[in-house]
Amino acid sequence: MRGKTPLTSERKALKVDDNEFIGLVAKRSGTSSEQATAVTRATLTTLAERIDGGEARDLxxxxxxxxxxxxxxxxxxAERFGLDVFLARVSGRADVDVTQAKDGVTTVFDVLREALTPEGYDDVVSQLPAEFGEVADPTAPFVQRTRG
Incomplete structure (x- = not known):
């Protein structure tokens, strides 16, 4: 279960390059580098469609x-669509099933939470409907999820 530790502006963004970012997604999701790359790219593309253009540029x-x-x-x-459509788009773009897409999206948001400034992450998440809390919780630290 995710904790409820609030973000503070004292937390610094994790400095990673694209290979390290993808590596974190792969390791945490237990997938190949290729699948992590596909899901990360699909998540970012779909997220950019879902948030305002200025916020996408900031991201x-x-x-x-x-x-x-x-x-x-x-x-x-921003295009207005819910979590189901978001996951369906990621699933189609990454060529994974919806369950894999949801796991991947959750992991990408976990890595984004660490890679962005707290304010930057909060700005992105604030543009998403509450149901996105299933995959993007701005108050929770990274917790390794068990697959089962």
Missing amino acids: AGQLPEGLRAYAFGSGET
């Missing part, structure tokens, strides 16, 4: 250089 600016292009949205206005 991209905090990402490792090799991942920035995936976080640029197609417009200034």
